[in-house]
Amino acid sequence: MIRLNLTQRIWMSFAVLILIIGFVLAIIFPLSIKKTLTDETYNIIEEEQTKLIDPTSKKIPSTPPQSKDFIDRQNAERSVGHVILQKDFLQGDYVPAKVLSEMTNHAHKQRAPQHNYELQYKGQTLFYVTRIINVKGSDAYFISYMWDTYRDRMVDRLWTRLLWLLFFTGVIAVLPALWMARYLRAPLRLLGKKFEQIAKRNWKEPFKWEGDDEFQRLSGQFESMRRNLIRYDEAQKTFIQHASHELKTPVMTIKSYAQSVKDGIMPKNNVEDMMDVILKEADRMENRVKNMLYYTKLDTLHQQTLQWELLYFGVLSEEVISRFRFQRDDVGFGIHGDEVLFWGDREQISIAFENLIQNALRYAKSQIVLSAREEGNNTILGVWNDGEQLSEGDLENLFIPFRKGNKGQFGLGLAIVKRIAELHGGAPRVTNTEDGILFEIILPKDQMILEKKTTKR
Structure with a gap:
């Protein structure tokens, strides 16, 4: 496959566009202009024929003396010849017997007052109009003809002018092509330099393009x-x-x-x-x-990699509590909302609750309660303990990695909870209550179902 840069692509596009226009015109233009000029030829013939007919006269129109014979008219662009037929009477230009025979046959079959015809003679086209006139009670046929010389020469002239027009259009198109190439390459070059800087880990300089x-x-x-x-x-x-x-x-x-x-x-x-x-x-x-x-590891996970399943909050809570029930004999555990169902990754949700319970065990006085409830389009999972309330500053920074409370260990437990909540399309929340502190994970129900369907596909 040929590789082209942006400038070459623009030049190629302009060239292809001009070629397509020229190709289309080469097919459509001759057909349309020939039809137009053919109609114009018949109009010329009819006008010349009308000039010789006197509607008040009952005589056969007299044709003017002709200086050109039938063949000589091929070289004349707008020369019209005339022939009048009435029974055995013939008047007008000399017409070869073959042509006259065809004209006569068409005239005798004609029912309309006037009709347009064309015939081929020695490789050229002859256009003629046959008009039925009444002379002293009998029909006569007034035939006027003209060669296709006028039409063909006009087509050649217009086609030549069109070619010159395409040529000059292509030459003039060079200027906008040059401008467009430069116009498009400017921001791309600047963007390329910025990417080179980023490749070298130099990303301090901001980038902003104003314009398009x-x-x-x-x-x-x-x-x-x-x-x-x-x-x-x-x-x-x-x-x-x-x-x-x-x-x-x-x-x-x-x-x-x-x-x-x-x-x-x-x-x-x-x-x-x-x-x-x-x-x-x-x-x-x-x-x-x-x-x-x-x-x-959580930073590399995406929602599509989670193992979605329908979880019973009561069952999950009992499994998690069983791992911590005997760490402190003076702390009791409770579960509220054990009938709540929600979509999630069992392993990730369990780890989130383990971290919340470990955190609660360090501060609880006597009670830890795990809860679940449905609130609008969300499922709220919570861990409450009756420990001391937190200051506003601690509440804001609690889920930041390595931010530890006064009894914290590593500063990653709540950060892990936040990341797991985000992977499930939710968010963590912590609030002071009247008799303790409540940690919650807010999970959108609709998004969980959608992600479950996406994973199945």
């Missing part, structure tokens, strides 16, 4: 992409910074205790206690790594 709506829309889309890349880059840097900070403390603790054991120094009572500290820190580091890997 199409290029302005394209520049807006590019600018949106640039901002998303900046946000993603900043989020990655923040993630790496927080991840390194979260991992540095347990690594330093493990390293210091291991060095102490090697040097024979006992910060704790015995080696067993020191090993317990190392194992505890190793477990904490493992959990942090798992959370960070799972959070980055």
Whole structure:
């Protein structure tokens, strides 16, 4: 396949356009102009014929003396000859016997007062008009004829002028083609430079094109992409910074205790206690790594990859609660709305509830309640605990990665909840209640059904 740049494409488009116009005209123009000039030829014949007929006279019209014979008229453009037939009487120009025979046959069969004919003679077309006139009670045929010379020469002249017109149009089209090529390439070149900058991770300079709506829309889309890349880059840097900070403390603790054991120094009572500290820190580091890997995994998921199924809230809640029921003996669990049904990915929703319950266990005084209810077109899933209320600043930043409360561990649990809610087409919400704090996941019912159908396809 031939590859063309933008300028070559524009030149090719102009050339093809002119060729198509020329091809169409080459077919349509001769046909239409020939028909028009044929009608004009008959009009000339009729006008010349009318001049020789006196409607008040009962005599045969006398034809003017002719300076051209039948064949000579082929070279004349508008020369009209005349022949009058009445029984055995013949008057007018000399006409070859073959032509006269055909004219006579047509005349005798003619019923209309006037009729147009054409015939072929030695490769050329002869147009003639036969008019029936009444002379002293008997019919006579007044035949006027004209060769196709006028028509063919007019077609040739008009066709030549049209070719010249197409030629000059093509030459003049060079200017707009040059302008259009430059006009279209300007924003594309600028956009190409911007892409090169982004390829080099230089996306600080904004891009905005003012002018045509199409290029302005394209520049807006590019600018949106640039901002998303900046946000993603900043989020990655923040993630790496927080991840390194979260991992540095347990690594330093493990390293210091291991060095102490090697040097024979006992910060704790015995080696067993020191090993317990190392194992505890190793477990904490493992959990942090798992959370960070799972959070980055969620960024690669899309709604089409979720395993949609119809979930009973009561069954799902019992499964999740069973994993935490004995972590704190002083905290009781409750379930409201266990009959509610909703669409979702069982694994993802379970992980979201696990993170909400883990968070609630750190703050609850005596009670944690899991709830579900339908509200308009949404299904609201909630986890309430009777812990202390949060300030307005904490409420706004609670779902941001690595933002920890006063009893938080890694700062990723609620961020994971938010990402899972977004993957389901919903959003998280946290509000202070009169006697505690309520975390909710808002899931649109209609969108869940739509996504389920899309996944089945």
